[in-house]
Structure formats: C-alpha cells, structure tokens
Amino acid sequence: MSVRMFAQIALSALFAVVSVASAQSPFHIEHRWVVGGEGGWDYIVADSGSHRLYIAHSTKVDVVDTDTGKVVGAVTGLTRCHGVVIPPGSKVGFVTDGGANRVVAFDLASFASVATIPTGTNPDGATYEPTTNTLWAFNGSSKNVTVIDLAKMAPKATITLPGKPEFPQADGKGTVFVNIEDKNSIVRLDAKTLKATATWPLTKCESPSGLAFDVEGERLFSVCDGNRMAVTDARTGKSLASAIVGDGPDAAGYDAKRKLAFSSNGEGTLTVVDAGKLGYPVAQTVKTEKGARTMSYNAVADKIYLVTSKFAAPDPANPKARPAQIPGTFTVLVLGR
Structure with a gap:
C-alpha cells in the first residue's frame, strides 16, 4: 500500500469518526x-426557508431572524394568540386569535393583516393540510375544529370533537391527528370526507x-x-x-x-x-x-x-x-x- 493511499484511508476514517461524533454530540x-x-406565550414555529421564528406572544406574533437573533417585526392587533401556521411556499401566514374567535391571515413580507376568518370558540392549535389546501383551527372551548378553505379564505366545515383539542399534526397525505386533553386520547380525522374516523385512548397519559x-x-x-x-x-x-x-x-x-x-x-x-x-x-x-x-x-x-x-x-x-x-x-x- 502506498503512503498516499494509506493517508487517504486514514483521512476518510477520521472524517467518519468526526461525522458520527457530531451526530451523537449532545x-x-x-x-x-x-x-x-x-x-404569556404559546406556539413557536421555525420556518427554515425564511430563516425566521414566529412566536405567539400574548397579543402579537413576534418574528425573529434566526441568523441574527434580532426581532424583525410583529403581527399586531390580536387579542390572545396561540397557533401559528406558515404553509410551504405561501406568501401568507396564519395565527389563531383565541380571544376573538378567529384566524388572522397576515402578509409574510409586511406582517400586516390581510384577512380574518371566523372560527369556533377559543381557537388554539392549528395545522396546514396540503392535499386539500386547508387550514385546521382547533377550538378549545367549543370542542370542535374549523376547517378553512385557503383558496377562498373562508370556513369550509366544522367538525365536532369528543373533548378539548390540543396540539394537532397532519401527515401530509390527507389525515389530521389531534390530542384530546380532557379525554386522554387522540382523534384521527379525514381531510377529504371531513369526518373523524377514529378515537384512540392514550396509555399512561394524563392531559x-x-x-x-x-x-x-x-x-x-x-x-x-x-x-x-x-x-x-x-x-x-x-x-x-x-x-x-x-x-x-x-x-x-x-x-x-x-x-x-x-x-x-x-x-x-x-x-x-x-x-x-x-x-x-x-x-x-x-x-x-x-x-x-x-x-x-x-x-x-x-x-x-x-x-x-x-x-x-x-x-x-x-x-x-x-x-x-x-x-x-x-x-x-x-x-x-
């Protein structure tokens, strides 16, 4: 084996060790x-595309540049904000305003409000469902979810839930999941039929x-x-x-x-x-x-x-x-x- 080949092998091994160590570093x-x-504060959303962090902070959404750590703006005029959603590729973001029973759409460049959409009582967590281009706002007090058609910026349906919803997640394929805080369970929802399709109990899980x-x-x-x-x-x-x-x-x-x-x-x-x-x-x-x-x-x-x-x-x-x-x-x- 030549000295050059040995050096290349040793260098490759060193890079592999460094890579593993980096992946496992705390x-x-x-x-x-x-x-x-x-x-107070609630949901945080890190948008990697824009290098921004959106923070629901009492009556406004603080917007922070994740490259510099500086505040670059805020979405104002809210009463009690909770969930923030930034759909991929969109020029508009959304925030649930629990104190006013609405979702506020805001321009991602100016942070100005561009639309308000009515929801159930005390909308909290929210998620974007891409196959139907809908926003799902989960209403804590009325125990239901308002499904919003983003092409029309208007409510499309209201689905009753078995209890108080908390954080939701969408799988990107037409299914939405949400924790039900007061029933210690998860509900599965179908974005196409706009119906709940299952309720699953959570083992060893309170609230x-x-x-x-x-x-x-x-x-x-x-x-x-x-x-x-x-x-x-x-x-x-x-x-x-x-x-x-x-x-x-x-x-x-x-x-x-x-x-x-x-x-x-x-x-x-x-x-x-x-x-x-x-x-x-x-x-x-x-x-x-x-x-x-x-x-x-x-x-x-x-x-x-x-x-x-x-x-x-x-x-x-x-x-x-x-x-x-x-x-x-x-x-x-x-x-x-």
Whole structure:
C-alpha cells in the first residue's frame, strides 16, 4: 500500500469518526436572544426557508431572524394568540386569535393583516393540510375544529370533537391527528370526507398536550402530565410505548434523521428520547430554564428553539400562586450540538 493511499484511508476514517461524533454530540444552549415585552406565550414555529421564528406572544406574533437573533417585526392587533401556521411556499401566514374567535391571515413580507376568518370558540392549535389546501383551527372551548378553505379564505366545515383539542399534526397525505386533553386520547380525522374516523385512548397519559409525528415510521408522540410521552402507531392506534420525560411538558418535536423525540418541560429541561431503540430510553436531559415549555425543532439547521421569561420570587404568603413575570425578560433559547 502506498503512503498516499494509506493517508487517504486514514483521512476518510477520521472524517467518519468526526461525522458520527457530531451526530451523537449532545444538545446545549448556544444562544439566548432577548425579545422583550410582556405577557404569556404559546406556539413557536421555525420556518427554515425564511430563516425566521414566529412566536405567539400574548397579543402579537413576534418574528425573529434566526441568523441574527434580532426581532424583525410583529403581527399586531390580536387579542390572545396561540397557533401559528406558515404553509410551504405561501406568501401568507396564519395565527389563531383565541380571544376573538378567529384566524388572522397576515402578509409574510409586511406582517400586516390581510384577512380574518371566523372560527369556533377559543381557537388554539392549528395545522396546514396540503392535499386539500386547508387550514385546521382547533377550538378549545367549543370542542370542535374549523376547517378553512385557503383558496377562498373562508370556513369550509366544522367538525365536532369528543373533548378539548390540543396540539394537532397532519401527515401530509390527507389525515389530521389531534390530542384530546380532557379525554386522554387522540382523534384521527379525514381531510377529504371531513369526518373523524377514529378515537384512540392514550396509555399512561394524563392531559396530553404537545404532539409530534414521525412521517416515515408513522408514529405519534404525545407528551402528558406525570412525566410521560405516549407513543402511538398512527395506522392502528396501538400503544407502542410510554417514555419518561421531564415535569410539566407542553410541546413535542421529532428529528427524523436521528430518530429522536423531544419534550420541552416547564420545570426547565428538554428531554431527548431515543425513538430508534426498543424501550424508548432517554438519550439526554438538557438543562434549559424554568418556564421553557414550548418549542420548535428546525430539522434543516438541527436547532431547537424554546422561549421563556424571568420570574419574580414566589410570594411566601401564597406559595402556590404563579410567580409574576419580570417585564422585558422574554427570551428565546437556541439549542444546538
């Protein structure tokens, strides 16, 4: 073997080791971007195409440039916003306005409102269904879903649900799934017939909130009270596992390349579950910050975005009361490898 050939083999082996090490390296906090402002928050959406992060923040949607960490604009004029949806290739985004029982469509260039669409009572989570070009707004108080025809910017149907809906997911092939928080279950809906086709109980799961979807493996990941992540077969509704996560989970995510499921937990941790192994063991517990319970995973950048705020010390006279938020401390946490 020539010296040159040996060097090439050694270099290739080194690159392979570096690549594996990089793929398996743990998550950690890379950046803290202070957004500021006051009030609560809900869903976060990382749009890899525009390099933007859309954050439902009280009465507005904060828009952050993920290359610089700077706030580049906001969608204003809302009363209590929850879910944000950015359909692929669209020039318009959508946000559910729970306090006004409507979905607001906004221009992605100017962030100005371009249309308002009526929904049921207190629309919360929402998702885009591509085969029918519809937006699904799930109404927490009226316990139904408003299906919106995006070509007409108008409601197309209202589907009754068996309980209070939480996070939804669409499979991209005409099926929509949603957690039912007060019934500890998942409902499957058909986008073409506009009907619920199944209700599946969730094993060892109380008050399911966040929902992530594994497209290739056809698995659903529901995070629940009691430090649990319920894993469900999206074809049959069969329970596959009940993984352990941190306390106070609210949102979930999935990394299809590495087969990792994520749970963002209000206690101040992010749980990384190895969904490629039997038993769904915890691969990593990342220390974040208290209150960082909502998240979005950007698969292109392999980054996880969470938001939280600083809080005042608990009141000794009322220790069970929620601590007051310190104004101006609302922050994005960026996790990378």
